[in-house]
Amino acid sequence: MDSLPTAAPAVSALHGAGRRLGPAVVQQLVDDIVSRVYSSDRPMPTEAELCTRFGVSRTVVRESLKLLQDKGLVRIVQGKGTRITPSEEWDLIDDVVLSSLVRHDSSLAILDQLIRVRAALEREMAGAAALGGRTGAGGIRAAYEEMSRTVASPAEFAVADVRFHDAVMQASGNRLGHAIVTSIHDKARTTGRYHGSATQATLDRTLDEHQAILEAIESGDTDAAQRAMYAHIVDAWRRRRPAPEETTHPSAG
Numbered sequence: 001m002d003s004l005p006t007a008a009p010a011v012s013a014l015h016g017a018g019r020r021l022g023p024a025v026v027q028q029l030v031d032d033i034v035s036r037v038y039s040s041d042r043p044m045p046t047e048a049e050l051c052t053r054f055g056v057s058r059t060v061v062r063e064s065l066k067l068l069q070d071k072g073l074v075r076i077v078q079g080k081g082t083r084i085t086p087s088e089e090w091d092l093i094d095d096v097v098l099s100s101l102v103r104h105d106s107s108l109a110i111l112d113q114l115i116r117v118r119a120a121l122e123r124e125m126a127g128a129a130a131l132g133g134r135t136g137a138g139g140i141r142a143a144y145e146e147m148s149r150t151v152a153s154p155a156e157f158a159v160a161d162v163r164f165h166d167a168v169m170q171a172s173g174n175r176l177g178h179a180i181v182t183s184i185h186d187k188a189r190t191t192g193r194y195h196g197s198a199t200q201a202t203l204d205r206t207l208d209e210h211q212a213i214l215e216a217i218e219s220g221d222t223d224a225a226q227r228a229m230y231a232h233i234v235d236a237w238r239r240r241r242p243a244p245e246e247t248t249h250p251s252a253g
Contacts, residue, residue, distance in 0.1 A: 021056050025064040027096060028054075033073050033084055034100040044074065044082040071097050093180075098187045102194075108241065111194060114184050119233040121181050122165065125172035126213060126229035132171060133220035139167035144214045151207050154198035164210055168217070168229070193242055202239060209236070 032038050038045075045053070050061045065082055068074045072091045074082050091097055101110045129136065143164035150156035169178040188194045209232040216224035 021054075021060050022063050022067070025050075025054050025056060025060060026067050027100075029064060029068055030071070030073065030096050030100045031104070033068075034097070035104050038084055040084045040086060043080075044084065046081065073097065093183070095183070095187070098184065099190060102187050102191050105191070105193065108193065111188060111191075112237075114188050115233065115237045118181055118185060119230050121177045122169070122233060123226045123230040125169050125174050125177050125181075126217065126225040127222040128172035128174060129168050130217045130220055130222040130225040132217075134218045136171045137214070137218050140164060140171060140214055140217060143167045144210055147207055147210060151203050152200070154203065157198075157203055157206075161206065161210070164213075168213070171217070195240065197240070205239075206232075206236060 029038075044050075044065075047058055047061050047065075050056075050064075051058055054061070065074065065076060068082075069076055070091075071094045072085060072089045075085050076082050092101065102114075105111055129140070143160055143166075146160035147157055147164060150160055166178075166182070169181060172178070209228065212228040213225060213232060216228050
């Protein structure tokens with residue numbers, strides 16, 4: 001049998017409090033599966049081997065494997081061990097799975113898909129926000145004005161940018177859409193590959209795009225709000241999308 005992979009440095013945390021052992025084991029095993037340390041053409045190590053690798057009890061290993069099964073990454077077959085499932089069966093909305101996929105997304109395929117999902121959901125929410133017109137757009141305007149004040153400061157501008165999108169989603173009243181976008185966007189922002197280099201020209205263009213969204217919402221024009229939001233998210237990603245494996249400094253988006 002092939003030798004087991006060396007535990008990542010983060011796994012040293014496994015020797016901490018007992019209640020933290022399971023999540024740390026799950027995190028490492030998810031990373032191993034996503035990065036293809038283990039794959040569908042060979043079984044996972046045995047429980048005994050995993051106990052030795054992580055320095056944990058058999059109970060912790062069994063509970064961790066059950067959690068992996070709940071996330072769709074493995075199938076536990078009595079008498080045959082634990083098998084990796086096809087990636088089509090993975091729960092991509094699961095926080096641990098999605099975070100790992102983003103971290104290991106060298107081709108940017110997951111980020112491209114995430115942008116399309118985010119753009120589609122925020123397009124619909126921008127249209128819903130426009131139904132309230134100027135009356136419901138106070139928070140959106142306040143965030144836009146903050147963007148205007150901080151356009152020369154990329155870090156502050158990026159924070160105001162996030163507030164703007166959050167205000168639009170809140171104004172839409174779509175709590176589920178808001179939760180989904182916030183979750184997937186938070187995962188995307190954990191990797192430098194999601195961000196691009198900020199120049200004054202790109203910040204000014206981003207501000208103009210947000211102004212178009214705001215004006216459409218305040219005027220109650222649902223179609224224009226939807227078009228402006230979708231175009232902004234897709235075009236902003238196109239502008240800052242790096243070459244695979246390239247890492248850059250954060251900017252607005």
